[in-house]
Amino acid sequence: MLKPVTLSLILSAAATPAFAQTGSPADDIVVTASGIEQPRDETGQAITVIDSDTIAKRQTIDVVDLLATTPGVRFSRTGSTGSVAGVSLRGAETTQTLVLIDGVKVNDPSGIGDGYDFGPLLTGNIRRIEVLRGSNSVVHGSQAIGGVVSLTTATPAEGFAADAAAEYGYSDTTSARADVSGTAGAVSGGVGASWFRTDGISSAASGTEKDGYKNFAGNARLKVALGDALSLDLRGYYIHSNLDYDSFFGPPADSADVAKLDQYVGYAGLNLALFDGRFTSRAAVTWLRNDRDYYFVRGTAPDYGYSGSNLRFEYQGVVTPADRAKLIFGYEHERPDYDFFGFGSTDSQRANIDSVYALGIVQPFASLSLTGGVRHDDHSQFGGATTFGANTNYSPNGGATNVRASYGEGFKAPSLYQLYDSFSGNAALRPERSKSYDLGIDQSLADGRAVMSLTAFVRNTTDQINYDNATSKYGNIDRTRAKGVEATLALRPVDALNVTASYSYIDARDRSGRPAFDGKRLPRRAEQAISLSADYDWSFGLSTGATLTLVGDSFDDAANLVPLDGYALAGVRASFPIGGHIELYGRVDNLFDADYATASGYGVYGRAAYGGVRLSF
Template sequence: MSYKTTLLGAVTLCFAMPGIAQNSNIEESRLEAITVEGSRLDQTQTEIGSSVSIITAEDLKKLDFDFALDAVASAPGVTINQNGSYGGAASVRIRGASSGQTLVLIDGVPVGDPSTTDGSFNFAYLDTSDIERIEVLKGPQSTLWGSDAIGGVVSITTKQPEDKLGGSAYAEYGSFNTLRGGASIGNANETGDFRLSASGISTDGISKADEANGNGEEDGYDSTTLSAKGGLNLPAEARLEATLLWNDAESEYDSYSGGAQGSVADGDERTQNETLSGNVSLKVPLFDDRFENLLMVGYSDITRENFTNGTQSYFAEGDRQIYRYQGTFTVNDMNKLAFGAEREETTANDAESSIDGLFGLYEFKPVEKLTLTGGIRVDDHDTFGSETTGRVAAAYNPVEQLVVRASWGQGFKAPSIFQSTYICTFCGLTEPNADLKPESSEAFDIGADWTSEDGRAKAGITYFDQDTENMIDFSYTAGYDNIAKVKSQGVELYGSYQLTDWLGVAANYAYIDAEDGDGNELARLPENSGDVTMSYDPEGPFSGAVLVRFNGDEANTDGTTLDSWTRVDLTGSYDLTDSVELYGRIENLFDEEYQQILGYGTPGLSGSVGIRLRY
């Protein structure tokens, strides 16, 4: 509780002061935006060497994504799975790695749930209304971020304070009696800045168990999100910042049924989920801004409570504290060095673990058009000992229109608290598996990005190859054991063309060939997937987009195959005035019947309309 109190107090301090000061232009006193925040070296996409997809607030608005889950799915190489729409448990996988091997950061704070089996983050409740951008760094990134980053990193940045006193509000109504709305207000001045926002959604939903299998009971969903962000500009260009994000969600779901498709059928089940995350950071530049220092304390807490027929059937709470220092020293135009230390403490119910990390990163530019990056990290887990990971990357920009890049990296994931403490009593065991080891990965990718001279056309290709060893899975002889191995390789493509000043088309495609150590394809992972988007944005008040999403055949966990599907969505908006906008969305235009997970339903033809105000 003391961590929650500290975060609340820091956020209050950071936005209260600028709120009472006089307005002025503070562009010079604000820190510059980082092109790829997940790089830890302030690198741009032409310097980072790794494959990264960036989804901006403009992208989120254009395609009218309500949930971050759907937005992340638009990045090539990313696979999502959800146990039924509107609050069903949702996971994100990058290049075939499991959801527990995807590190999720919100404003730099890891938010995976330490109390779940694999410590993964549930994307079901994360609304897009307060998101500024999403970065998806693909491939092992443990040298940058430590444990859990075997498959990659999803780094989410919440919206920044307004440049002057102002904000926005929106309200919409749609199918399944869905109400969604929110509002924000912010201000900035010489003293600092702040932003407050609130959003919520309430829906009758659809049946989590597929209605096509005779499940007619609606499963509702309600969620409320509050966020705050603030900063104080201190003497000597130092800056104190704080963020806070709180969500409370309740979702109905269906019951286990051994004889039903996917073993799920109508039932009276409900889950209550509360999430709190935030951080307090101090940024101190030295030596004419050449030496940047960051001190941060972060915290996240997730509480889950399940009910069956109105009676509590499950309770879990996991929290995480992180302490971080990073120094970034720009020696000259050719050399940059970043180094730091982190400590992470996690708790799940009555169990605890901790891990300490030291890292160093070096950027070398022998010539202006070539960026070489290397790094090493040592993490020391209180139970599983030390793990060293390395990373090298190169980005070559021979002409302004072309970037050639390549990277190699290692990843590791320490066993979760659940895996390391689980005692399989029905297996005849009396203690956890003492021989459990961390999972590890090694991967490389190589690719190129091209832009036409007039900027109207863009294209890119990436080939990747990744091996993961010591995968942890359930065993009837040891509980949880290192029994699996995964090899994945594939190609990611994207391209776009601006046909006219007001009409453009973009597409991406991913081919992922992922197999376990016995040569079996991984379950719930399509070999082929992709999106096509056509955007219409003339100078007039109307704009719109068409999104076509394809998901290929994929194996089920029972050995059967889930059929491929294609869904078409339409979005549109109309500016009534400079500050009032009408917008709408039609989902699944052709009423495609499909499943993301065997036995779980998805919405048919549906839609919503809304109004957005800017003030």
């Protein structure tokens, strides 16, 4: 277990990739705070950027493993690569994390709580990850109670560019990816694909049968300038996932179960800029479809399955009446659909949600930025929900010091399953609501070679939906409270060395008043986590690095009767260029073969080694 530590010790000895990638201008621009590109020091919200260089250096396959080294993030995975994985931000439920891929909401309308399963999401096609921590429903609508995880694929290169990679390692694991992109006149675009397969491990900790996994992902982008002021933007993303998993009806145990997923993500938008860019408009249609089929035995017809889709229309306008003032406003309409078959029954449900919002960003003087906004969502089932948010960023010394403060409200609409399921649905459910408060400071020293950040937060959530054993229905029976501290440190004492660190303390507890649960820690959310990472580029071309992650004790259940012991994971990596276009790389994960669990009864990988080659042109 992790013992309590002083903040000064953490700042001097712990690290994370959260600030390892702040060297390029692109990392000073964020999108999740306001829905438009803006400088990081214009917002008072806590945001981490994981850039393409960091993703490449870490050699990480699972997006979840990258997120796990970010402050405020906790995760759980139910076994082998590809198995169900959830991400919690600042102690919120995993279903209260909003996920975007290339700007499209991908939370699954067919899931019990509209959550996103990170299991099939691998890093092959991903080039940038932005994590916003704290409630922000003014900009993002439903589900942004804990925060937002936004993932983007590669931006088309100027001219022509291509890169590819392939690797092999533990448990007969093979992966490969390739991307091609370019720009010719008014047209830019790119396509990419990745493939992954492994024999895996037993998802049941007590099992002996390996659970294999296959994954294919593809992405495409096309942007066409139709004139000086008008452009067309098309994006697409696809995942096919094929997983052997162990039965979860009762304690996890070896079984022949199979899960298949097809996930389709699409975006089509028009962008218009008028009055020398003082007024810009974006109108887009986005589409998500998740088809999930489950088989008790491979090779047979599916025994049950779910299909969820979400068709959205978005309009966003940005008015810049003065250089230091912006007004962002918009309208959204979405129609989530849910279909189920299996066990002798079928079900099909849908809803309509209409939303309007407005957000103002003002800089009264160069060192102060103020943001405030309001949103109203009208749901065809439960009616309306109005949310507010405000934040500020003040720098007295030209950006070397930034003092941040934010207030954010969040709401989450009941899922279609929770509303309409024939056995446990409750059509009278109200939306979950949250209020989130942040106070933080960022300090840059020695011309940016040292960057420190400290954030304190608290979030109260009411009307949280949970299954009520007394009525066998879902109900608004929970209240939760999360508070804590996040600290990060990034050091670059010499150009060749990058050291990054994070520590987060999260006290997330049940406040429902129910005797069996009130005051108990929320499940699978460790109070403390530390991550330390260092990378060194040697003069002869070799790059070496290591990451150490320590996670404290937690519980697997709401009654705090099933403990999960804390753990420490270490990994090392290296890469070496050959010529100007080829790079060899390799890594060892879980170097000391730690035995641990993120979900009780489910297996985890022991020590595992991988090696590969990258090509770029």
